[in-house]
Amino acid sequence: MTATDSNLQILLDSRPEGLPEDSNFKTTRGDIPTPGDGQILARNIYLSLDPAMRGWMTDRKSYIEPVQLGDVMRGLTVAEVVDSKADGFAPGDLVSGALGWQSYALAEPKELQKLPGGLPLPLFLGPLGMTGLTAYFGLLDIGQPKEGETVLVSAAAGAVGSVVGQIAKIKGCRVVGLAGTDDKCAWLKEMGFDATVNYKTAEDLRKAIYKACPNGVDVYFDNVGGEILDIALGLLNQGARIPLCGAISQYNATEPVPGPYNYLSLLVNRARLEGFIVFDYRRRYPEALQQLGQWVAEGKIEGRYDIVQGLENAPQALLKLFDGSNTGKLIVQIGDEPA
Ligand SMILES: NC(=O)c1ccc[n+]([C@@H]2O[C@H](COP(=O)([O-])OP(=O)(O)OC[C@H]3O[C@@H](n4cnc5c(N)ncnc54)[C@H](OP(=O)(O)O)[C@@H]3O)[C@@H](O)[C@H]2O)c1
Incomplete structure (x- = not known):
């Protein structure tokens, strides 16, 4: 997998009846955006696929707004900062956030969590995510x-x-x-x-x-x-x-x-x-992450990952959650890990 010079995006194109199908999504390629003042440009590396995505595709009252037709599909990612016009973030920083089904995303500092180095990145979508x-x-x-x-x-x-x-x-x-x-x-x-x-x-x-x-x-x-x-x-x-x-x-x-x-x-x-x-537990995340991190370090909690290569395969990969062909955390690799 290599870095791309354009921004591959997967949009929600129509709402599914039953299981999602490829035709519910639309793949587009656009320019990589440029950060404005106070913004960060991040390159997505790993995308979390979650059963909740099925709910977000339906136009129904829930705990979060549905994804609108034509919008980039929502999703949590682990990403690398490639450009920053925001205090506290610099190229090379590793972050996580709801950056969506796309290879690059703009974000503001409050939308990102900085990740520590030295740990396998999929951990931050699994036991430490x-x-x-x-x-x-x-x-x-x-x-x-x-x-x-x-x-x-x-x-x-x-x-x-x-x-x-x-x-x-x-x-x-x-x-x-x-x-x-x-x-x-x-x-x-x-x-x-x-x-x-x-x-x-x-x-x-x-x-x-x-x-x-x-x-x-x-x-x-x-x-x-x-x-x-x-x-x-x-x-x-x-x-x-x-x-x-x-x-x-x-x-x-x-x-x-x-x-x-x-x-x-x-x-x-x-x-x-x-x-x-x-x-709803957002304010207590630090306490939980400290304890989970300790259990992971002690070998008391292990993660297993099912990593599908290529953002373009995300719509098909999502179905693995519903037919049970994933073991452990289902993830799509969008881009290379930093060298
Ligand atoms: N409340 C929250 O804040 C919150 C947050 C995250 C996730 N969740 C929920 O937690 C659950 C697990 O999510 P996850 O991300 O960890 O997914 P996951 O367990 O990694 O993947 C889904 C698994 O569900 C099983 N499954 C699929 N269809 C089934 C069916 N008809 N009957 C029984 N089992 C079925 C499959 O395993 P088998 O091979 O065993 O069938 C599949 O691998 C989901 O219901 C999700 O919506 C809730």
């Missing part, structure tokens, strides 16, 4: 796991789920992971998960999850919603907590989806299901 922060706050703030408790995690071999499971192990919990392939389950075991279930091949999914959680479930970290949420509700212990992180099984639904049948289990077990958005 938004997905790691999601795992940290969702599990510790809402899940409040206690030593000896059972923590059940869905999409456990994904970016968020894999960090949730590892933090739960650090906290002394019994951790059960659900994932869609045997290879993913094997990786979860390598990381110390106590039990795993391949939810795609289990003959009787309910029985398989019940068997993996003989003492019931104290924390169910929900990344997927749907049938798995219902099964987990049936396993709750008294006072259980469910951080409602996501519902990827529903993001491409074209018809209204049924609510959980087993919801009365919340009442019977005096349990709590609570949604959260990681961005």
Whole structure:
């Protein structure tokens, strides 16, 4: 991969019905912009692909405005400053921010976080990025796991789920992971998960999850919603907590989806299901990043990355999140790492 002398951009061209298609995106090439006073020009290196992008493509009220048709698709990136007319930023600085599906972007200082050198850059989109922060706050703030408790995690071999499971192990919990392939389950075991279930091949999914959680479930970290949420509700212990992180099984639904049948289990077990958005914890990011950084340095949290080469492949790569062909954090490499 080499630096380009033009700015490749991927725009949202139409809104998907069901799974996104290539035709929902438009690829354009323009001039590399020049920073004005107070601006920074950044060259994107890695782009994070996230299930939430599916939601941002739909014109519906949410926690953030949808991407407008004709706009550059929104996305978090790790980038290198190549030109700066802003105090505190200089060429060569490594930064992260919502710089979008494009090779170059202009930004103001408040939109960027400076990154320390000396660490693998994908870490800042994984355990030391938004997905790691999601795992940290969702599990510790809402899940409040206690030593000896059972923590059940869905999409456990994904970016968020894999960090949730590892933090739960650090906290002394019994951790059960659900994932869609045997290879993913094997990786979860390598990381110390106590039990795993391949939810795609289990003959009787309910029985398989019940068997993996003989003492019931104290924390169910929900990344997927749907049938798995219902099964987990049936396993709750008294006072259980469910951080409602996501519902990827529903993001491409074209018809209204049924609510959980087993919801009365919340009442019977005096349990709590609570949604959260990681961005609401912005002020506490430094505390979380310090702790996550320490766990990474101690080898207690590992990241795995699925890196697709080339921005032009981002629309197809996004689908990996929905067919489960990514293991760990899904990333697109847009440009070379600095030499
Ligand atoms: N609340 C927040 O602030 C916040 C922030 C970030 C992410 N999230 C949410 O966290 C969840 C995980 O995100 P991520 O970035 O870590 O993605 P990810 O887990 O790395 O990738 C998505 C995974 O979901 C699984 N999956 C896809 N369709 C499924 C289905 N129908 N049923 C069950 N599993 C399915 C696939 O793994 P399998 O092989 O196991 O099927 C796939 O690899 C998503 O729901 C996302 O929206 C929430």
